[in-house]
Structures are given as C-alpha cells and as structure tokens.
Amino acid sequence: MNAFLHIDFPALAAALLALVGCGTLGNWLVLRKEAMTGDAIAHAVLPGLVAGFLVTGTRSVAAMFLGAALAGVGAILLAGWVRARTKTGAAAALGIVFTACFALGVALLETRGARQVDLDPECVLFGSLETLFYVVPAEGSWIAGVPRAIWSLAAAACVALTFTAMFAKELTLLSFDREFARFSGVAPRALERALLIVVSACVVASFEAVGSVLVIAFLACPALIAAPHARSVRGQIALSLAAGAAIATGAYFLAAFAPQLFGARSALNAAGMISAALAAAVPLSHIARSMLNRRRA
Amino acid sequence: MKKITSAQKGGGRDPVNSPQRNSTLPLEVRGLSAGYGGERSVVHDIAFTLAPSTMTALIGPNGAGKSTLLKAILALLPECHAERIAFFGTELSAARARVAYIPQRSAIDWNFPASALDVVAMGLYRKLGFFRRVGRDARETARAALETVGLGAVSTAPISELSGGQQQRVLIARALAQDADLLILDEPFANVDALTEERIAEVLRGLRDRDRTILAVHHDLRSVRRHFHDVMVLNGSLLAKGTAVEVMTDAVLAEAYGFPLERNA
Numbered sequence: 001m002n003a004f005l006h007i008d009f010p011a012l013a014a015a016l017l018a019l020v021g022c023g024t025l026g027n028w029l030v031l032r033k034e035a036m037t038g039d040a041i042a043h044a045v046l047p048g049l050v051a052g053f054l055v056t057g058t059r060s061v062a063a064m065f066l067g068a069a070l071a072g073v074g075a076i077l078l079a080g081w082v083r084a085r086t087k088t089g090a091a092a093a094l095g096i097v098f099t100a101c102f103a104l105g106v107a108l109l110e111t112r113g114a115r116q117v118d119l120d121p122e123c124v125l126f127g128s129l130e131t132l133f134y135v136v137p138a139e140g141s142w143i144a145g146v147p148r149a150i151w152s153l154a155a156a157a158c159v160a161l162t163f164t165a166m167f168a169k170e171l172t173l174l175s176f177d178r179e180f181a182r183f184s185g186v187a188p189r190a191l192e193r194a195l196l197i198v199v200s201a202c203v204v205a206s207f208e209a210v211g212s213v214l215v216i217a218f219l220a221c222p223a224l225i226a227a228p229h230a231r232s233v234r235g236q237i238a239l240s241l242a243a244g245a246a247i248a249t250g251a252y253f254l255a256a257f258a259p260q261l262f263g264a265r266s267a268l269n270a271a272g273m274i275s276a277a278l279a280a281a282v283p284l285s286h287i288a289r290s291m292l293n294r295r296r297a
Numbered sequence: 298m299k300k301i302t303s304a305q306k307g308g309g310r311d312p313v314n315s316p317q318r319n320s321t322l323p324l325e326v327r328g329l330s331a332g333y334g335g336e337r338s339v340v341h342d343i344a345f346t347l348a349p350s351t352m353t354a355l356i357g358p359n360g361a362g363k364s365t366l367l368k369a370i371l372a373l374l375p376e377c378h379a380e381r382i383a384f385f386g387t388e389l390s391a392a393r394a395r396v397a398y399i400p401q402r403s404a405i406d407w408n409f410p411a412s413a414l415d416v417v418a419m420g421l422y423r424k425l426g427f428f429r430r431v432g433r434d435a436r437e438t439a440r441a442a443l444e445t446v447g448l449g450a451v452s453t454a455p456i457s458e459l460s461g462g463q464q465q466r467v468l469i470a471r472a473l474a475q476d477a478d479l480l481i482l483d484e485p486f487a488n489v490d491a492l493t494e495e496r497i498a499e500v501l502r503g504l505r506d507r508d509r510t511i512l513a514v515h516h517d518l519r520s521v522r523r524h525f526h527d528v529m530v531l532n533g534s535l536l537a538k539g540t541a542v543e544v545m546t547d548a549v550l551a552e553a554y555g556f557p558l559e560r561n562a
Contacts, residue, residue: 179371
C-alpha cells in the first residue's frame with residue numbers, strides 16, 4: 001500500500017488529470033470534426049520547447065513552457081493566415097503549418113546539440129510518468145511532497161473544465177451550426193481561437209508528464225469512444241471522461257503489474273499502454289454501437 | 298469595384314423611397330454582386346425588396362446562384378459588393394435577432410449528439426446571453442415551437458433518429474423559437490416526400506399569416522404556384538420578379554432554364 005501511494009498513485013493521478021484536461025477539450029474538437037487539430041498542436045509545440053531550452057540553456061520548466069505556448073499559439077495564427085490567404089481548407093492549412101513546425105523542432109533538436117544533453121526524444125514521446133514519486137517531506141506539510149507536474153496538470157484540468165462550463169452553449173452552437181452561431185451573437189472566429197489557445201495550453205501543461213503520444217490519445221480517443229453512444233453534448237463529455245478514466249486506470253495497472261505475473265522484473269511503459277488501450281477502444285465502441293442498433297432493429 | 302457598405306450609402310437618397318417608408322421593409326437589396334473570389338461574380342446586379350408578411354420563392358436552374366445570393370445577403374460570403382442591403386431598414390449586424398437563416402438540411406451534421414428540443418433551444422441562446430444556462434422557461438418556449446411545427450411528440454428524440462422532413466421542421470422551429478421576423482430558407486423542400494412537403498408548406502404559410510416574411514430557395518417548378526404567392530427567377534441576374542401567376546410564364550422560364558418552349562411563348 002505504501003509503494004502504491006508513493007509510486008503508482010502520483011503517476012496514475014497525473015495521467016487522470018491529463019485525461020480531464022485534454023479529454024474534455026477533445027470533445028469539442030471531435031464535435032467540430034477536427035480531431036486532427038489536437039495531433040497538430042501536439043506537434044507544433046516542439047520547436048517552442050527546443051527553442052526555450054536553447055535560449056536559456058537549461059531545461060528550465062518556465063522557459064520551455066513559455067516557448068511551447070508561444071509556438072502553439074503562433075502556429076494556430078499562422079494556420080489561420082495560410083487558410084485566409086490561400087484556397088486551402090482549414091485541415092490542409094493546419095497540416096501544412098504543423099508539419100513544418102514539427103520539422104523545425106526536429107531540425108533544431110538535431111543541429112543545435114540539444115540532443116546530446118538532456119532533451120530525450122523518448123521523454124518527448126512518452127513523458128515521465130514513471131519518474132513521478134510522492135515523498136513525504138521531512139518537515140512541513142504533506143503538500144510539499146506533491147510532484148510539481150501534478151500541480152500544472154491540475155491547473156490545466158481546471159482551465160479546461162472552466163472554459164467548457166462557461167462557453168458550453170456557444171461551443172455547442174459553433175460545433176453544430178457555425179453560420180447560425182453568428183446569428184446568435186457568437187463571434188465564431190474569436191471563440192475558435194480561444195478554444196485552440198486553451199487546447200494549446202493544456203497540451204503544453206500535459207506534455208512533460210505524459211508525453212506527446214498520450215496527449216494526442218487523450219485529445220482524440222475518449223471523445224471518439226463516447227461519440228457513438230451519446231445523446232447530448234454534456235452526456236458525451238461525461239461518458240468520455242468516465243470511459244477514459246476506466247480504461248486509463250485499467251491499462252496503468254496492466255502495465256505496472258502484469259509483467260510480474262509472467263516473471264518479468266520490469267514494468268511496461270504506462271503512457272504507451274494507456275495510449276494503446278484507448279486507441280483499441282475506439283473501434284470497439286463503434287462496433288458495440290452497430291451491434292446494439294442491429295439488435296434493436 | 299469599390300465596396301460600399303449600406304451605412305455609407307444610406308437609404309434615403311431618392312424621394313420616392315424615403316427612409317421612413319423603407320424601414321418597414323424586411324429586406325431591401327440593391328446593386329448586389331457576389332461570388333467566391335474568382336474572375337466572374339456568380340450573381341450580379343441584383344435588386345429587389347421583400348414586403349412584410351409575404352412568402353417568396355427564389356427559383357432558377359442549377360448553378361444560377363440561388364444559395365450564393367442568400368449567403369451574400371446574409372454576409373456569409375467573403376466576396377460581396379452591394380450598394381445597399383438593409384434588413385428592416387438597418388444593417389444586418391443591428392437586425393440579426395430578427396433574421397433567421399435556415400441552411401440546407403444537408404449542410405448540418407445530424408449525428409450531432411442533441412435532441413430536437415436541444416436544437417430548437419439554440420434559437421434562444423441569443424436572448425439568454427453568455428454564461429446563462431437553458432432554463433425551464435427556455436425549454437417551454439422551445440417545446441411550444443416544436444408543437445407549432447407538429448413535432449411535440451418527438452421533442453426528446455435524438456436528431457439522428459428523425460426523418461428528413463422532421464429535421465427540416467426542427468430547423469424551422471429553431472427560427473420560430475428565435476422569434477425571427479424574416480426567415481430565409483435554403484431549399485426547405487429538398488429530399489422530402491410529397492406529404493412532408495405539404496406539412497412544411499403549411500407551417501410556412503402559418504408563419505406568414507402571423508406576420509413573418511419568408512424567402513425560400515425552391516427547386517420544383519411544378520409546386521411553386523401552390524406554395525408561394527411571389528416568385529423571383531434567378532440565373533446569374535434576376536430575370537423576373539412578381540406574383541407566381543405573372544412570373545411563371547413560358548417566356549420567363551424559357552429564358553431562365555433554356556427549355557425549348559419558344560412555340561408557346
């Protein structure tokens with residue numbers, strides 16, 4: 001039990017907080033048929049992370065966070081500009097800008113020597129869930145021992161939930177019928193930009209702890225799992241979070257403890273296992289829906 | 298071409314159409330040309346007015362620019378030049394609450410997780426304002442709008458389970474809940490059976506009788522005269538405008554559609 005509290009609980013809590021933040025916002029992306037946007041943003045923040053590292057010379061969290069946030073917002077504005085100036089569609093404009101950003105990030109990483117230091121590509125992909133420990137502080141309150149990543153994830157989750165609660169009506173309208181939204185006093189472009197900025201912030205805050213693979217999975221999969229079964233937007237968000245939490249918890253324990261049952265000494269990568277489980281659940285959810293429909297018919 | 302907003306141009310230049318008189322007109326369009334940013338505009342030199350409590354069909358062959366014209370009027374197109382577009386004597390931005398645009402049914406994702414009542418309640422969002430939830434009053438208003446279009450029984454059904462005609466009526470009910478005075482519809486009768494078409498037409502006639510003004514793109518030449526009192530014929534430019542009886546002549550239709558009708562003309 002002690003080992004669980006100190007080792008597994010912080011990692012699981014981090015994963016679930018990232019799920020609440022990214023998973024909630026992912027519903028709006030999926031409702032807007034823009035599930036790819038999450039993927040794109042997760043790629044776009046890379047040059048910002050690297051640039052933040054290069055400018056300060058340390059893996060200072062504040063610098064990298066700021067760089068990533070600027071890169072995310074910059075890429076979104078650039079994609080909007082490409083879309084307005086050319087005849088490409090929204091998705092294609094995003095694709096152009098975000099792959100370019102990612103390429104820039106990789107080029108920076110390779111040429112500027114960041115690779116030799118501490119910026120581990122593996123860490124970028126799979127995060128650092130396994131390094132989150134809770135150590136009871138020798139003195140002072142128990143709160144001081146909570147890993148810093150937990151706080152930034154909790155803040156991101158709060159921002160995502162608050163944004164969703166405040167603009168639920170307007171976001172629903174925007175997703176369902178953009179032109180009608182304008183007749184209802186909603187400024188579609190401003191709201192779209194706000195959504196993307198909040199998504200970027202959430203992605204950046206989740207990046208360090210859970211890695212880009214799991215961020216992308218949390219943005220797209222829970223909403224895609226819930227979509228075939230939901231009858232209302234609120235229902236879809238609730239279902240996506242419940243299903244996502246159940247799957248993530250199950251997958252975490254599978255990764256942590258299943259190898260031991262087979263005599264292995266190590267554990268599997270938790271972020272990778274959760275991502276795989278979420279990805280597998282999407283088609284299963286759709287198959288379940290069509291089987292239910294067939295039975296009813 | 299220089300873009301002239303209706304504010305710059307103003308309404309009362311000529312003495313015949315004084316602003317006071319025009320202010321009651323639900324829609325007034327003059328000198329409108331619009332397209333999608335290519336070399337040629339899709340519709341050009343459009344001028345018409347809609348009188349209150351009328352029901353007008355906008356007809357024309359495929360590619361005539363019917364949907365383009367509607368979108369241009371509603372400022373949904375990037376490329377639009379007009380001397381004047383006035384809703385109830387003022388600019389669209391000041392009159393949005395009184396104008397409802399009902400898009401083609403196919404333009405909407407009907408797998409969206411919402412009930413019929415949810416969609417109709419969207420018509421009330423403007424009145425509710427930011428940060429306010431849809432409360433009991435709003436739900437009652439939405440339910441009443443659904444009753445008006447004959448969908449009271451399916452108000453809680455997911456929109457994905459409604460028939461095409463029911464979906465069309467949900468959109469009309471949303472405009473009703475919004476309490477709009479001018480309804481602009483893009484093909485309300487597309488892909489519905491004859492009985493459903495009759496029901497939708499009945500709903501629209503009922504609205505007109507309660508002082509709403511209706512402008513609808515229509516495709517079926519055979520039913521124009523049955524459903525609409527007034528007709529505008531479009532093919533790039535407006536070819537004719539008047540009552541259905543005046544306009545729906547072989548000569549006009551031959552010009553618009555290129556039918557081989559010369560011998561009757």
